[in-house]
Amino acid sequence: MSEPKVVRIPLRAANSYLLIDQKTIIVDTGDPGFSRGILKALQVNGIKKSDVSMIFLTHGHIDHFGSVYELKRQLDVPIAIQRIDLPYLLNGTQAPLYPLTAMAALIKSIGKDMQVKKRYDIEADIVFDEELDLKEYGVNAVAIATPGHTLGSASVVLPGAAEAIVGDLLVRKNFLFGKACTPPYLHDAEKHAESMRKLSGMGINKFYLGHGKPVELNWMI
Ligand SMILES: [Zn+2]
Numbered sequence: 669m670s671e672p673k674v675v676r677i678p679l680r681a682a683n684s685y686l687l688i689d690q691k692t693i694i695v696d697t698g699d700p701g702f703s704r705g706i707l708k709a710l711q712v713n714g715i716k717k718s719d720v721s722m723i724f725l726t727h728g729h730i731d732h733f734g735s736v737y738e739l740k741r742q743l744d745v746p747i748a749i750q751r752i753d754l755p756y757l758l759n760g761t762q763a764p765l766y767p768l769t770a771m772a773a774l775i776k777s778i779g780k781d782m783q784v785k786k787r788y789d790i791e792a793d794i795v796f797d798e799e800l801d802l803k804e805y806g807v808n809a810v811a812i813a814t815p816g817h818t819l820g821s822a823s824v825v826l827p828g829a830a831e832a833i834v835g836d837l838l839v840r841k842n843f844l845f846g847k848a849c850t851p852p853y854l855h856d857a858e859k860h861a862e863s864m865r866k867l868s869g870m871g872i873n874k875f876y877l878g879h880g881k882p883v884e885l886n887w888m889i
Contacts, residue, residue: 691806726835753820816860
């Protein structure tokens with residue numbers, strides 16, 4: 669298998685990604701109401717619906733899984749998520765937000781009752797704990813648990829382990845712009861630091877983020 673091609677789909681606030689290889693995996697789906705944007709991106713990239721093998725969710729926040737219900741109906745492909753964040757997908761609710769700053773606390777209070785209006789029930793078809801090999805789904809990459817932002821957060825590591833799609837493990841300082849930094853919401857700071865160490869130990873230096881453009885870090889500095 670070759671190196672998968674990563675296509676970022678900016679959906680207003682959050683990103684979805686296409687991982688294109690022999691098959692295509694959709695990583696995250698943005699807020700509710702964005703399935704059309706993702707389907708359009710498939711079309712633009714010449715991907716047939718039948719080429720999509722999975723929807724992978726990095727964690728249980730609505731701005732990352734909000735459109736999964738609509739997409740599941742359109743594509744009928746398995747949905748994968750790390751076990752700890754599974755209940756949020758099933759219930760259509762947010763994994764708890766633990767703000768680190770006053771601004772983050774304010775944003776949390778505004779959005780605290782956020783819930784996805786589910787028009788039909790959904791099950792996760794693939795639930796994993798530590799690691800999920802995506803080769804079986806036609807994409808040369810591995811998903812690994814990278815808890816911290818939420819306890820069930822996960823990242824997708826590309827072959828050669830220089831690049832990863834990391835959800836909200838890292839964010840930009842001013843949401844869509846600015847330097848990479850720790851997210852303003854951390855459920856477990858220690859686990860987050862461990863996850864960062866794990867990725868740096870693997871040699872990851874390019875991070876595809878949940879919000880904004882990817883960032884490159886040089887761990888040797
Ligand atoms: Zn998040």
